[in-house]
Amino acid sequence: MGDSIQTKSGGSQLEPTMSGWLFKWTNYIKGYQRRWFVLQNGHLSYYRNQVEMATTCRGSISLHGALIYTVDPCTFVISNGGTQTFHIKASSEVERQSWVTTLELAKAKAIRNMESEEDEVETEESGISDEPDVIWKLESSLNELVSCNESLLKKWTSLAKTLSEIESTPDPDLLKSKAKEVCERASMFRISSSSMVNSSSNYLKTAQMHVHKLVKLLQHEREQRQRLQEMVETLAEQHSKLERDANAHAHGAVSASEAEEEDENEFFDAVADGAQNSDANDHFTLGIRTTTGVRRNSSDSSSETEETQETKQVVVVTGGKHPSSLTNSDANNANSTVATSNQVNKASRRKRRSRIPDKPNYPLNLWSIMKNCIGKDLSKIPMPVNFNEPLSMLQRLTEDYEYADILDKAAKCTDPCEQLAYVAAYTISSYSTTSNRTGKPFNPLLGETYECDRTDDLGWRCFNEQVSHHPPIVAQYCEGSEWHCWQEFTMTSKFRGKYLQIIPLGSAQVEFLKSGNKYSWRKVTTTVHNIIVGKLWVDQHGDMEITGKGSSVGINCQLKYIPYSYFTRDSQRRVKGVVMDNGNVKWIINGTWDDQVVIAPVTGNTGTPSNPVYQTGNSVIAWKRRAAPPDSEKFYNFTLLAAQLNEPEEGVAPTDSRLRPDQRLMEDGRWDEANKEKLRIEEKQRAVRRQREAEAEKAAAEGRPYTPYKPVWFEQKTEEGSDVITHIYKRNYWKCKEEQTWPDCPDIF
Numbered sequence: 056m057g058d059s060i061q062t063k064s065g066g067s068q069l070e071p072t073m074s075g076w077l078f079k080w081t082n083y084i085k086g087y088q089r090r091w092f093v094l095q096n097g098h099l100s101y102y103r104n105q106v107e108m109a110t111t112c113r114g115s116i117s118l119h120g121a122l123i124y125t126v127d128p129c130t131f132v133i134s135n136g137g138t139q140t141f142h143i144k145a146s147s148e149v150e151r152q153s154w155v156t157t158l159e160l161a162k163a164k165a166i167r168n169m170e171s172e173e174d175e176v177e178t179e180e181s182g183i184s185d186e187p188d189v190i191w192k193l194e195s196s197l198n199e200l201v202s203c204n205e206s207l208l209k210k211w212t213s214l215a216k217t218l219s220e221i222e223s224t225p226d227p228d229l230l231k232s233k234a235k236e237v238c239e240r241a242s243m244f245r246i247s248s249s250s251m252v253n254s255s256s257n258y259l260k261t262a263q264m265h266v267h268k269l270v271k272l273l274q275h276e277r278e279q280r281q282r283l284q285e286m287v288e289t290l291a292e293q294h295s296k297l298e299r300d301a302n303a304h305a306h307g308a309v310s311a312s313e314a315e316e317e318d319e320n321e322f323f324d325a326v327a328d329g330a331q332n333s334d335a336n337d338h339f340t341l342g343i344r345t346t347t348g349v350r351r352n353s354s355d356s357s358s359e360t361e362e363t364q365e366t367k368q369v370v371v372v373t374g375g376k377h378p379s380s381l382t383n384s385d386a387n388n389a390n391s392t393v394a395t396s397n398q399v400n401k402a403s404r405r406k407r408r409s410r411i412p413d414k415p416n417y418p419l420n421l422w423s424i425m426k427n428c429i430g431k432d433l434s435k436i437p438m439p440v441n442f443n444e445p446l447s448m449l450q451r452l453t454e455d456y457e458y459a460d461i462l463d464k465a466a467k468c469t470d471p472c473e474q475l476a477y478v479a480a481y482t483i484s485s486y487s488t489t490s491n492r493t494g495k496p497f498n499p500l501l502g503e504t505y506e507c508d509r510t511d512d513l514g515w516r517c518f519n520e521q522v523s524h525h526p527p528i529v530a531q532y533c534e535g536s537e538w539h540c541w542q543e544f545t546m547t548s549k550f551r552g553k554y555l556q557i558i559p560l561g562s563a564q565v566e567f568l569k570s571g572n573k574y575s576w577r578k579v580t581t582t583v584h585n586i587i588v589g590k591l592w593v594d595q596h597g598d599m600e601i602t603g604k605g606s607s608v609g610i611n612c613q614l615k616y617i618p619y620s621y622f623t624r625d626s627q628r629r630v631k632g633v634v635m636d637n638g639n640v641k642w643i644i645n646g647t648w649d650d651q652v653v654i655a656p657v658t659g660n661t662g663t664p665s666n667p668v669y670q671t672g673n674s675v676i677a678w679k680r681r682a683a684p685p686d687s688e689k690f691y692n693f694t695l696l697a698a699q700l701n702e703p704e705e706g707v708a709p710t711d712s713r714l715r716p717d718q719r720l721m722e723d724g725r726w727d728e729a730n731k732e733k734l735r736i737e738e739k740q741r742a743v744r745r746q747r748e749a750e751a752e753k754a755a756a757e758g759r760p761y762t763p764y765k766p767v768w769f770e771q772k773t774e775e776g777s778d779v780i781t782h783i784y785k786r787n788y789w790k791c792k793e794e795q796t797w798p799d800c801p802d803i804f
Contacts, residue, residue: 073157075150077101077567080142087144094157097165098132099141119165120526123158123763124771131155132773134780141562152760159763160755163748167527173546192265196258203251210244242494290588381692405511407699413689415724417441438727444494445722447712449505449519450700451496452531452544455563456507456704459515459535461678466537466567471607472641473656475634476566478574479601479612479644480652480677483630486579486595487680490628490649491692493583493591497718499529500740502767502801505712506788507700516789522766524744530560530769530782538566540565543781555583564604579616594619595628595648604776609637616648643671652678706792710767710800734802767799 073094078087079101090101093108102108103422122134128148145151221233305717323647340773458481499521508516517533528545542563551557559578566573578599596618603610628649634642640660646652655671662668684695691697701722703715712718717732717747747764754761769782791797 064605073154073217075154077154080144092143094161097161097541099158099161101141114141116137117165118158118162119168121162122771123155123162123521123561124780125151125155133158133779140778140780143300153758156751156759156761159761160751163345163751192261193258196254196261199254200251200258203247203254207244207247207251210240210247214240214244218239238393245548287588358373388502394611407525408702409695410684410686411690411693411722412693412699413444414723417726418465438495440717440721440726440733442495443716443721444492444693445496446697446701447497447499447502447503447505447715447718448544449499449521449529449531449699450507452519452529452542453507453517453700454488454516454694454697455485455507456513456517456533456540457487457694458678459513462535462538462540462565463514466535471570471572471603471610473638473654474567474570474572475574475601475607475610475612476642476644477526477601478652478675479614479632479634480646481565482563482576482578482599482601483614483652484561484678484680485652485696486581486648487595488694489581489595489693489747490695491688493593494691497712497715498527499712499717500736500803501744502710503712503715504710504768504788504800505790506709518768518784518788520766520768522769524740528674528782530766530784532769532784537569538565538567541784552585553586555582555586557581557583566605571605572607574601574607575604576601589687599632611635614644615695640667640669643669646678650680651676706795708788708792708797712804740803767801 073092074529075092076089077092079090079092080086081088090103090113091105091108092099092101097118098564099118100112102111102113107113116133116135116139118133120135123131126142129151130142130144131151131154132140132142133332143154145154179446184401214237217233217237221230221237224230224233233522240543259583375391459476461481463482465474468474468477501521502522503521507515512515512653515533515535519531522528522530523545526545528543529539532541533539540563542561544561544563545555546561548558558580562577563576564573564575576599577593579599582594582596584592584594595616597616599614599616601612601614612632612634613709614630617629617631619627626647628647630644630646630648630652632644633640634644640657643655643657644652645654653674654677655674657669658672659670660667660669681694683692684698687693701718703713707713715736717729720726720729720732749761753759766782768788769784772783773778773779774781
């Protein structure tokens, strides 16, 4: 491996390249195998030998957004977030450091290239792809003309001066020497004149060649602006018309709507003659129907009848109308759930605030900002605070634990399938506030942290850190008395003009300490609609799988978040699913992600394999959304927990989100100052990043090792029992807080 060949750039203009023999981990049978690695154009590829380079590539990984870290003196790992991971071993520590330094340099270069390409793609899509090139050529030609003109004037001045001296000199010997000088200066003048002529000709050709492009570009811009104006006007007219029509038909539609909703949300009394098939034309993925035996008092002449019900329910997987309300027998379960919730939310030892200042009314030209953002990643758009809410993404992720009492209840379950049903209800509850929260949280700075210690009243404490900037990754760890929960959250987001789509990429896990059961899941897609015209609204959609690990292997939960549709008769924001043990359905889950979730155990199956009909026991309300504080619409529709997240607190780390000045100014209603602070902080972060990249390039050019940025409170490790690389909490934050020692915290604000 000493014959590795590498070529590094001495500046920032050349692409970092490197090649040589390394050992790559293949599997547990073959272990590490010798492979030829090539770093080029922001990609690391490997081959069995150098001959294969012309024919077959065995594997390649893009360095843009990749995670690179060292395992031991000779081993390092490259991962792109889960789908691809290279475990590589060098022959020596020096060689390993050389590769890691060059890879970090290539990663920085790939990020810059990707950002440049995105800008170029956006420019091409908007129809002005040739404009920068045309302007650059014309500007270069013009600069050349100016230089030639200055040179020509100097040469002419020198020549004219010499000619004047000849005219005023009668001495023949002096005239002879002056004649030679005139010839030399005339030659210089002729050369400058030729350069001037050539430059003028080049400028003329460039202008003639591209003038039609400039005319077309100008015309295209006018047409594009006209089309956008017409589109906005049309959308506004349609929106107004829809509002008028809705108001005109509101009174007539209310009664029919209420009747249909009551029809959909009630439990039907089934009789033995098969009347349950009367709704066979309505098809859903999962439905629940309660089959009851009823005794009515015929002597009672009133409209009300006395009923006694058997505790027998039938769950129909396909076919049948789906109820979402509860029977009277479920009311006791609901009351017990509320009682448990009230016990968890006991009076806090510390008096906390219940609201934040009201949201001020700041007018904003929405279209002038959003038209330049179409197609871009949300994390790369310099958005004003007018679109934000005064919370960071770190704090927003902490809201996942608003209903952490569900995990306390799950920890007491002895049946792992029942426990997983409660975990599923907990994952659904994390979306409860998104139905009326359309503000964008602040993008955390690299190294920004957030702590939330609620052990005194809620029984848990949470810590978050922004561990990566490209790609943006948040690492989180939360501790309850009977469970630990952690996640690595990253996402991709695209703005498409009419809607904004957020696709989470990270995963979350929970471990119950007493049983040792572990479960992991990934979040579903979030879409924000009506970005330009109309009222903003949020929808969750997609499939979520919660899988068991450790002692709960073989148990999993399949949840389906049904997207909103104008044409469905089903209630909106519906979530339904099943808990299975090695393929056998054990629990049924049903509800809405903005209101409540009901779970029920399966006691039998009387259907066919193609149309299973499950009998269930009593339903239980696993989660019920708490009412929002009074007038919450005045302060960003915050819940009580959300209003307390950014409350000032002493003794936190200097990188805590509570200390972020632009966020604090926004909460106080000083939005103009907040926007200025936001620009200052973001530019400070860019300057630090540029400095770090320059140091990496300098180290690569000098052939010395360079240590990339590392998180303070988390470290990258391979997850136990898998090859997934994730950020593991070091468990040292709370001790540092107690001692008030913050030696490694960066200056980010």
